[in-house]
Amino acid sequence: MSKRRRLSARATAGRAGGVFLVLLCCVMVVHLVQRMRPRPAGPDYGQQIAATLVLWGIDTAEFQLPVDPEHVEQHVALLGSDVSEQRVEASHWLAARGVRRAAPAIAAAMKDPGTLRPCQLAHDIGFLGDDRCVDDLAQAARAGDSGDLRVCAILALGELGSPKATDALIDAYRGRGDMAGALAVEALGKIADRSTLPFLQSVAKAPRSSFERRAAATAIERTETLQLPDPVPSLIAQVERSSRQGEALDVWAVRKLVGFADPRAVPTLRQTFISAPAKSAGRIVLAAALLAHGDPGAAALEDIAAQAPKTPTAAPTIARAALSLSER
Template identity: 50%
Template sequence: MRLRRFFVALCVAVGVVVVYQYVAQERQLPDYRQKIYAALVSWGVSIDGVVLPVSREDIDRHIALLWSDDGEHRVEAAAWLASRGVQEAGPAIAASMKDEGTYRPCQLAHSLGFLGDDRWVAPLADAIQDPRNADLRVCATIALGELGSAKAVDVLIGAHRQGTVGSLALTALSNIADPSALPYLHSVVQAPRNKIERRAAEEAIERIALVQQDDPVPFLIDRVRRSAKFGPLDDWAVKKLVGLGDPRAIRAFERAFQDVGLDRDDDLVVLAAAMLAQGQGGLSAIRGLALAPSRSGASRSEIAQAAWALGNNVLAFRMPPANAAPVAQKQPG
């Protein structure tokens, strides 16, 4: 009897621990507003006037954790901040990445790549040259591709020449798709080290040729539409369309948002952020999606409503009524 009670108590205790860990993990995940905000940050979109949907207390606590004695806490804190687009954490993440007490600095480099600012090219370029940490070199290379800055082209070409990161440097150049890389990419195609490098260089050349079209918008829209229907979403094409700021993209993003299938919340977040980045026209499209009855899962409406809430923040801060009294600073959270 005692053994049975002990077994029941043990099962209950294990269950409580599992539930606690699950709840704790869920709390670490960003909500839809935070994810949309982070997408805008990663693209380098101006977010002046937008209230960061994270509390000041949480930001300060996680920035402090970047210098925790527990190296794993540093990794988790950097990921938490980057996944919510906390730009002010960039200098601390970059500094912690270089600190010898950081466990897996590779992961901090990865986080830095999502903060969408040319300022992080230099510390990531230094990380690519690290003579001892191959993982850090790899993550820094990928992060430079995520940043998408033309300032990283020479760094990536140099890394590929040295053979320290292999075809990953070519993939990063493909994500940046800057014409200044073309001569080197053509040289790789002519004398590749292997088939993987040849294909990576060819893909980069194809992307650069696309963005060099007199009017690349229809080609990019086609990529977004097809990938929305069949998956996965072509994030690169979405980012390039956002950067061009062409109003024709609004309808394409709206249609893609409606076409994306179930269980693809991350794609919906990207498309909602893309519409929001288009200004008033995109915000009107978001409003229609937020108010429309959801035909295929609640998350579609919830994500549109989250984008609508962020968009209203932008309008409230950038375009206050001329005769309105000064608005008190809103508190994040």
């Protein structure tokens, strides 16, 4: 290779690396701002558990959802406020409490030019699990003038967990040679739909970065797990492994176990719930998962709730909050 070609190749690689770094910084800044900015009083344990059930698509008709309808209407109305920050705060309030019916209104506010931080609204839509908003998020994922909105929309499409989002994510990958494209592969791993296997395998053979390689490998592993004749033992093992090794809870595996509603998962979910660190978001996820497993899960929660809580964030306190949702 001539010296000129080598220099050109290095320059191209440098530009690609620079774009990747810029988008990575965008993601970090967005999440930092979301964590640091002042919030109104957050949802209580019961509301957080209810919101998790809504995200997973669980029919909550049999539960007593702890949200005041009047407050819901007030916050839905604020999505049309002339003050952009009120729209953002209203969206966060609704998403944190699992008010799924607000998703189309949040999507409309996200697309309104008067909303100064549409990325946060895209993030909120993802946590409502409403696949009616796939087209809105797909449009945001193609936003040419907003890198942070693209990233948040791609992440939200993954959080939806719906096969309806796969085409939009594949388009996002093909349309972007930067981190947004790599995140689309990671999002496909959260959905783990068998129709995406050929695409994921093609990415694994010729990844554009090490991040893509890892994301594609994880997505393929997850998708193949769900194609097993009986995926439940493998999913249980994944939850146990993440707990035993002190890693972050494998929320994906927990969510898929909820979809199967197999009572074999209850002992592992119960033990992982008890042993989870205090103040761990994983306890909310596990409480929701046990509640979604019907009578066997409720019995496990009742056993835990009968114990004396040592701290306000202890497992018995959260178990009682979960059980309160099923009380009429």
